Amino acid sequence: MDPIRVLVVDDSVVVRKIVTDVLSEDPAIEVVGTAVNGRIAVAKLEQLKPDLVTMDIEMPEMNGIEAVRAIRAMRSRVPIIMFSTLSERGASATLDALSAGANDYVTKPANVGSVAQSMESVREQLTPKIKALTGRPVTTGRARASVPPPTPVRPPALRTGAVKQPAVLVIGSSTGGPEALAKVLPVLPATLPVPILLVQHMPPVFTRQFAQRLDRLCPLTVVEAVDGTPLAPGTVHLAPGDHHLRIRRNGRGLFTALDQAPPENFCRPAVDPLFRSAVETFDGAVLGVVLTGMGSDGRLGAGRIREAGGAVVVQDQATSVVWGMPGAVATAGFADEVLPLDRVAEAITRRITGPSVAPVRPAPTAPAHAGGRR
Incomplete structure (x- = not known):
């Protein structure tokens, strides 16, 4: 198999070297070129024909957001991963880039003066995402389960009882999730009669700004x-x-509960703890939704939902940026419906507001953090 051809775009010579050196360690990846700003990157795109682009945000002449827009205006579907800082400004710019058509992001090393730490940060964050976005197996690093084997979708496991009417909606997403959620949530009616809880794999600062953006879009x-x-x-x-x-x-x-228990599936926040706690608190009267994302977070929780009498809807492979999380649920036979993104909101509304199948009340007692056990 040919190596993944990557174009590295950053105005910092130090960052360009760190990224190039780390990616060059992996025989499955070839850095075919670098660029110091968006204008040069756009010019090199046709010449080098990379399989993926890593893109800084703040650069002279043409910044990363402008470059993403220019690349998408060329009708290029090349995956783009943004490099962002863990700051309010960096979070805002990254969300703008995702809205413009970038596929994912990684946070820049906090201390580029420490070459070893910077290289490890890039190695853990960037390499798995490059492989996931280009459909290659991820065998090392924190997201080693990112891309499931091409197993056909299994039909849902047989149920022993009726599906319970949902009393809560829980959603999980990761890579590609911000744009997917921006298409699903605004379509849901403000009158939806259940509480909604959502896990999107994002670092601090980013989640606050993302919530504010979604709030502006949604009823x-x-x-x-x-x-x-x-x-x-x-x-x-x-x-x-x-x-x-x-x-x-x-x-x-019923109340929200936050904790910093150990990461699950290499993630904090993780989808599985939310799904488990919903099952325990609502006695299985849960609708779980798993959208695009790397890894398999949500697979075990989805299994718990179906086992307890709830329902699970997942995004299909064709419309997912990465069919890791929804694919893991579907191939395990835990999905009641596997749908293109533009049909997910309709399925949610139909399942929640449709005729009751077996209404239940929340469980009378549930430990605060019973779902935290692995």
Whole structure:
């Protein structure tokens, strides 16, 4: 198999060298060129025909966001991974780049003065994403389960009872998730009669800004989750970066619960803890949705949802940026529906507002963090 051809775009000679050196360690990747700004990158795209582009955001002459727009205006579908800083400004610019057509992002090494730390940061974050976005197996690093083998979708496992009417909606997404969510959530009606909780794999700062952007797009209210907030219909609670999001029940009702238990599936926040806690708190009356993303986070939680009588909807391969997470659920036989992105919102609304199949109330008791065990 030919190596993955990568074009590295960054105005920092130090960053260009670090990225080039790390990627060149992997025999499956070939750095075919570099560029110091977006204008040169756009010019080199036709000449070098890379399989993927890594793109800095702040550059002279043409910045990364402008370059992404220019590349997409050329009708090029080459995957683009942005390099971002962990700051308010960096988060805002990265979300702009994703809206413009970038596929994913990694955070820049915090201290480029430490070459060893910088190289390890790039090695752990960037290499798996390059392979996932180009459809290559990921065998090392923190996302080693990113790309499932090409196993046919299994039909849903046989149920022993009726599907329960959903009393809560839980959603998980990762790579490609910001754009997918920006297409699904705005279509959901503000009158949806269940609380909604969402995990998108994102670092701190990013989740706050992402929640604000979604809130501007949606008839539903979207907030970054805060520990101890009462759950109510009409509000989407987005897990904050570096915190798992779960559901807690006490004598006064149902509440959000945040914690920093160890990462699951190499992620914090992770989808599985949310799905498990929803099953336990709502006695299986759960609708789980898994959208585009690397890895297999959400697969075990989806299995728990179906086992308890809930339903699971996943995005199909054709419309996913990376069919890792939804593919893991579908190939395990845990998906009730595998749908293109533009049909997901309709399926959610239909399953929640349709005729009751077996209505249930939330479980009378549920430990605050019972879902935290691996």
